[in-house]
Amino acid sequence: MAGTTDPLRPIALVDLPGVPGFDEVVFANGDLVLAHSRANTVDIVDPVKRRMVAQIKNIDSPKGMAVDAQGGLLYIAAAGSSTINVVSTADWKVVGVIGLRNTPGKILYVPQMKSLLIASPMGRTVSVVSTEGAMKIAPNAVSELASFDVQGRPRDIAWDSQNKIAYVTLEDTNEVIALNPSNPESPVSRRMRLTASQPTAILFDPASRRLFVAVRFAVLQLNADNGAETARVAAAGGTDALWLDQSNNNLFAASGDGTVTVMSVAGNKLELRGEYKGDVRGHALAYDPANHLVFLAGGREGKSKMLVLRNISGMAPVVESLNAQK
Secondary structure, eight states, X not given: OOOOOTTEEEEEEEEOSSSSOOOEEEEETTEEEEEEGGGTEEEEEETTTTEEEEEEOOOSSEEEEEEETTTTEEXXXXXXXXXXXXXXXXXXXXXXXXXXXXXXXXXXXXXXXXXXXXXXXXXXXXXXXXXXXXXXEETTSOOEEEEEEOSSOEEEEEEETTTTEEEEEETTTTEEEEEOTTOTTSOEEEEEEOSSSOOOOEEEETTTTEEEEEETTEEEEEETTTOOEEEEEEOOTTEEEEEEETTTTEEEEEETTSEEEEEEOGGGOOEEEEEEEOSOEEEEXXXXXXXXXXXXXXXXXXXXXXXXXXXXXXXXXXXXXXXXXX
């Protein structure tokens, strides 16, 4: 395995079935859930025993996932069938299928609305789908409550529960938009033009009202209320996955070549802590703050693997920052 630099240290390499090709990782009911798009499965891995404990088969190209922890449900966007598969996290059985007009990508569950927000890059839309009555099989029914033309390819969505606004990255127009789903007449309230290309992943920190956006060669920090860029950190090309650990003020970013960048977000700043690049290629990233573990699903030598890294950034000094000059 390739050498490491602080603040991450490899501690395990887990074999997974099927050909490599993972899109997203989430936690549900204490387990890691991996959208294995190349295998048309969703794999459930015990993070303590570090082995697969269940598998959901015949999900046609699973992409985004969203978890309703209180309801015990997992929502899986199946791009190949333009559906949302509803899964019970108690036994990992499909209990419902929701039909969509457009091919889904990233999805977000909003408890306030009891709805899913669904990004469709191909349809250039963000849709709202109610989760009430989701436990039924209706793949041929059209279920959107609303569908908004966002005039770009939406890649990811973050939710501001205070203002009930969705922040959406538009990859082809280099923008972040503020979308109000309760205002169908004029849903896009603001367009934030970025001085960077190909925005993908986005996260919102409600405590500081900051947005973190992955772009082609960096991660940006924005003021959510006016869209101003306040800092940026250089990252590996193609970085398109983010995970925010608010309890320890860490932000993790991953790119398709397996590079994981660790940043500090303390004090309303964005500063580089370090970078790890191993020989497991993949961008499907999850972080366990209780045990300070990073999980990265990908591939090595044509086989599916999950790399487990220990975060030791608390002992590592901040080494570099590229803060915007204002």
